[in-house]
Amino acid sequence: MxxxxxxxxxxxxxxxxxxxxxxxxxxxxxxxxxxxxxxxxxxxxxxxxxxxxxxxxxxxxxxxxxxxxxxxxxQGDLGKSTTYKKPVMDVIVERLPNTIFLAISALMITYILAFAMGMYSGRKPYTVGDNLIATFNYTGIAIPQYIVAIIAIYFFAFQLGWLPSSGSMTPGLEQGTWEFWSDRIYHVIMPAITLGLFSTASYTQFLRNDIVQNSEQDYVRSARARGTKESLIYNKHILRNSIIPLVTFFGFDLATLIGGAIITETIFTYPGIGMLFIDSVNTRDYPVVMSLTLLFSLLTLVGNLVADLLYGVVDPRIRY
Structure with a gap:
């Protein structure tokens, strides 16, 4: 390794x-x-x-x-921003925590929902619940991210008033307090759901199909013939093999979510590096644009490496 x-x-x-x-x-x-x-x-x-x-x-x-x-x-010198009149590194460091928080939130929502819905659909295929989840999956895959963001803002922010439509936090809160973090979570819910919707739909359908396919394998029939409990068969035998490809996607998600945050952050006016990238393109801030483009490319390469390494970790049969 x-x-x-x-x-x-x-x-x-x-x-x-x-x-x-x-x-x-x-x-x-x-x-x-x-x-x-x-x-x-x-x-x-x-x-x-x-x-x-x-x-x-x-x-x-x-x-x-x-x-x-x-x-x-x-040497670590990314140049000086022509818009903010300070080093590019300082500009990126100011925005990066917001994007990381958004990406982590989207990852948590994606994997929690994907595992819950995928396991349910895989254990109860072709039922009403499975069909409803499949409808959600295909809808989430088909609708573009910016359309989802606009619809979410219209209903949940303007019509219902449940969630804020912009920003990352309410100004004036003391950092590190419970009110500070609860407000951060409150502001990140809608952008995180929008950012992770496509991955959630894809992973749910992928996990569901893999569970259905693995449930027909010979080792599952042998386990049932030995009288093994159905819950144990699904949780230990089927699920363990079904999540192997899913876990390896984590490496790709690292780059995909941060790169995909460009659209989400811009629509929700979320002050991360995605919104910084769009603003820098509009203001012709070349040092920032070049640095962020290089950062996104580097994250893609690192994501590919992490995906390959995770595949070897979760599947001991693979030896590099």
Whole structure:
């Protein structure tokens, strides 16, 4: 396992280099010029502008600019935000806890609901309850995330007034208190459900189909022939094998939920890195856009690695 992990980590290096080239190239192809956010907008003197361009390195060849960006990146310098006028790392660190809290909440909702509904449908297939859950699954898979968010805001925030439609917390609360965390949970419920709906529907249907398929295997018939209790057969034999592929999806969820938070956070005005990404694109804040794009790519690679490692952990038959 250790040697496999090391090989995978080494194989990520050329991928990261390729991703950095793509990210840098896309930033250069974006409309506008990041230089305009780094100079005094009131000074329109041509000599001043050319002097600053030369000073900041925007007249250097593209390979030189890429080398300088990568060198700073390796040293932990992500540049300075042209919108917030402070280091990009500080801007991301301020927003990252909100996105992590949202992603963890969505993961908890996804796996709790998926396990509960998937086990019920798998044990009682083709019943009324199974058909209702299947209807929910196909609806959750078919409806786009932004449509779900708009409908949720309209009914639960505007019509019923049960949940807030925006923000991550009520201003003025003292951090670390029960009121603070309960308010955070209160604000994250609707975005988390919206963000995790697609995964919940997919995992529920996946688990249900796997349980139904495994219940017809020979080892299950043998267990029933020995007089083993039905609950024990499902909980120990069938479920244990059915959740193996499901657990491995956890690694992919790490990247999918944080990347998918871009739409959810923007609609709910939830101040995380997803909303930061959209705002940075609109304001042409190139250093933030490049850093977040690279972060999303890195999370995808790490998610793939975690998924592979989890598969070997939950299924001892696999040896790397």
């Amino acid at each position: 250790l040697s496999y992990t090391l090989r995978r980590l080494l194989s990520m290096i050329p991928l990261l280099i390729l991703v950095s080239v793509v990210v840098f190239s896309l930033a250069k192809l974006m409309p506008g010029d990041p230089f305009t956010g780094e100079i005094d907008p009131n000074n329109t003197n041509v000599e001043y502008i050319e002097e600053q361009r030369e000073k900041l390195g925007y007249n250097d060849p593209i390979p030189v600019q890429y080398q300088r960006w990568v060198t700073n990146l390796v």
